[in-house]
Amino acid sequence: MPRPRVHAPDAVLDAAEELLVERGRAQLTIRVLAERSGASNGSIYHAFGSLETVVGAAWLRRARQFLTLQATAVEQELAAGDGRRAVQAAADAPARLADDDLRAAQLLVALQRDDVLTDAVAAPIADKLRALDTTLVATLRRLARAVWDRGDAATVDVVTVCVVRLPAALLFGEIRTGRVHPHTRAQLAAAVGAVLDCGPPH
Amino acid sequence: MPRPRVHAPDAVLDAAEELLVERGRAQLTIRVLAERSGASNGSIYHAFGSLETVVGAAWLRRARQFLTLQATAVEQELAAGDGRRAVQAAADAPARLADDDLRAAQLLVALQRDDVLTDAVAAPIADKLRALDTTLVATLRRLARAVWDRGDAATVDVVTVCVVRLPAALLFGEIRTGRVHPHTRAQLAAAVGAVLDCGPPH
DNA sequence: ATCATAGTGGAGCGGCCGCTCCACTATGAT
DNA sequence: ATCATAGTGGAGCGGCCGCTCCACTATGAT
Numbered sequence: 001m002p003r004p005r006v007h008a009p010d011a012v013l014d015a016a017e018e019l020l021v022e023r024g025r026a027q028l029t030i031r032v033l034a035e036r037s038g039a040s041n042g043s044i045y046h047a048f049g050s051l052e053t054v055v056g057a058a059w060l061r062r063a064r065q066f067l068t069l070q071a072t073a074v075e076q077e078l079a080a081g082d083g084r085r086a087v088q089a090a091a092d093a094p095a096r097l098a099d100d101d102l103r104a105a106q107l108l109v110a111l112q113r114d115d116v117l118t119d120a121v122a123a124p125i126a127d128k129l130r131a132l133d134t135t136l137v138a139t140l141r142r143l144a145r146a147v148w149d150r151g152d153a154a155t156v157d158v159v160t161v162c163v164v165r166l167p168a169a170l171l172f173g174e175i176r177t178g179r180v181h182p183h184t185r186a187q188l189a190a191a192v193g194a195v196l197d198c199g200p201p202h
Numbered sequence: 203m204p205r206p207r208v209h210a211p212d213a214v215l216d217a218a219e220e221l222l223v224e225r226g227r228a229q230l231t232i233r234v235l236a237e238r239s240g241a242s243n244g245s246i247y248h249a250f251g252s253l254e255t256v257v258g259a260a261w262l263r264r265a266r267q268f269l270t271l272q273a274t275a276v277e278q279e280l281a282a283g284d285g286r287r288a289v290q291a292a293a294d295a296p297a298r299l300a301d302d303d304l305r306a307a308q309l310l311v312a313l314q315r316d317d318v319l320t321d322a323v324a325a326p327i328a329d330k331l332r333a334l335d336t337t338l339v340a341t342l343r344r345l346a347r348a349v350w351d352r353g354d355a356a357t358v359d360v361v362t363v364c365v366v367r368l369p370a371a372l373l374f375g376e377i378r379t380g381r382v383h384p385h386t387r388a389q390l391a392a393a394v395g396a397v398l399d400c401g402p403p404h
Numbered sequence: 405a406t407c408a409t410a411g412t413g414g415a416g417c418g419g420c421c422g423c424t425c426c427a428c429t430a431t432g433a434t
Numbered sequence: 435a436t437c438a439t440a441g442t443g444g445a446g447c448g449g450c451c452g453c454t455c456c457a458c459t460a461t462g463a464t
Contacts, residue, residue, distance in 0.1 A: 002408085002409045002410030002411065002460085002461065002462080003409075003410055003411045003412075003459060003460040003461050004410085004411080004460075004461065005410085005411065005412095006411080006412075006460095007411090007412085029450080029451065029452080030451080030452060030453080031450090031451085031452095034413095039412085039413095040412060040413045040414065041412095041413075041414070041452095041453085042411085042412055042413050042414070042454095042455090042456095043411070043412055043413075045452090045453070045454080046410080046411060046412075047411085050452080050453080051452065051453090120452095158389075161371075161372065161386075161389060165371040165372060165375070166368075166371055166372075166393070168371055169363075169367040169368055169370055169371030169372075170363065170367060170368075170371075173367070181403070183400070183403040183404075184363075186400055187360075187363060187396075187397045187400050190396040190397060190399065190400050191368070191393040191396050191397055193396060194389075194392040194393050194395060194396035195389045195392060195393055197392065198385070198388055198389050198392050201383070201385040202385075204430085204431065204432080204438085204439045204440030204441065205429060205430040205431050205439075205440055205441045205442075206430075206431065206440085206441080207440085207441065207442095208430095208441080208442075209441090209442085231420080231421065231422080232421080232422060232423080233420090233421085233422095236443095241442085241443095242442060242443045242444065243422095243423085243442095243443075243444070244424095244425090244426095244441085244442055244443050244444070245441070245442055245443075247422090247423070247424080248440080248441060248442075249441085252422080252423080253422065253423090322422095
């Protein structure tokens with residue numbers, strides 16, 4: 001009964017993604033997005049409600065892609081029974097994503113979770129973004145149990161350092177420039193191993 | 203012969219520092235800075251020329267403080283002849299700065315070099331900021347030589363990972379929240395050791 | 405043919421931004 | 435006393451922002 005869409009929402013997200021990777025969040029304005037995507041200001045607001053919702057929805061697609069890839073890699077190593085290697089695989093996941101789909105990795109590197117999940121993100125997208133936290137924490141706890149037979153806060157913190165902080169330090173810059181060196185991945189695996197060897201606080 | 207200053211430029215930098223730590227760069231506007239520092243819009247522009255110059259000058263003070271502390275720690279370990287421990291000391295420098303002067307560390311964590319050194323920074327401050335790069339690279343090369351008797355790009359890159367990237371990953375979040383745990387410093391030392399053991403690419 | 409309605413396009417509102425402009429002020433030199 | 439001048443204070447300019455508003459359109463149902 002209504003007029004059909006002429007701008008697919010996904011096409012707007014694609015344009016937003018390009019602009020976020022090329023120019024960063026601060027340069028993504030509704031006017032630039034309208035020009036790049038071909039959709040008018042009015043269409044974008046009708047479909048999404050706010051610019052931050054567009055950013056949230058674009059990020060959500062890629063974060064899901066990443067977590068799926070990461071979970072697959074983790075399950076594979078856990079099936080082989082090696083908790084330590086599972087943590088290393090989880091840490092290496094951003095590098096694997098960059099191999100598979102550089103733009104996906106570049107979007108996740110351009111914008112962190114807290115940059116995305118702001119008050120202006122519409123509830124349906126915000127809820128889905130928060131659901132990703134639960135997924136990630138579940139993976140982290142699973143890894144902590146695999147290494148130490150414990151999934152308490154202290155062990156989860158150690159795994160978080162290995163799987164979130166160390167990859168950000170070593171890989172993100174190279175993903176941004178488009179080339180992840182094998183040597184950097186080896187350094188990451190070594191650093192993860194060393195942090196795991198420290199164990200949780202006393 | 204002229205009218206004397208009623209607002210010391212350092213007091214404006216102090217106010218800018220507070221605001222940067224408390225609210226971040228995006229919330230630091232000339233109006234907020236004028237209100238907090240007590241200096242008027244006109245005074246601030248007369249003294250600095252642009253808001254980005256204020257930010258640059260505030261950051262410069264703290265970056266110098268940090269590099270001095272870091273260089274002292276490095277020299278001490280190099281005098282003892284242990285290149286590996288010198289790299290670990292350099293990596294630990296942000297944690298030591300946080301112990302000495304939390305606000306200094308928080309400013310450096312709130313803003314990275316590239317956020318500060320923009321086109322709008324007045325030449326005298328911009329030049330001094332660029333001079334810090336030279337100082338840091340000299341330290342990195344010195345460390346590379348101490349570990350491998352080489353100061354080429356490949357070895358300097360490894361030291362950069364140890365001294366710049368790993369501390370950012372492990373310490374910055376805790377500095378932001380105001381409490382650096384000893385266990386985190388131990389993890390950092392272990393990760394630095396592991397990355398050094400990898401050596402430069404083949 | 406008419407109607408209800410989701411979607412479209414673009415003018416423009418209100419607000420904040422960095423910065424400019426300029427009348428004015430407080431000093432030391434004469 | 436007068437003057438030159440570095441510094442002060444604040445009004446307000448021009449520009450960009452996110453977002454609203456609303457007349458209009460293209461469709462399927464009747």
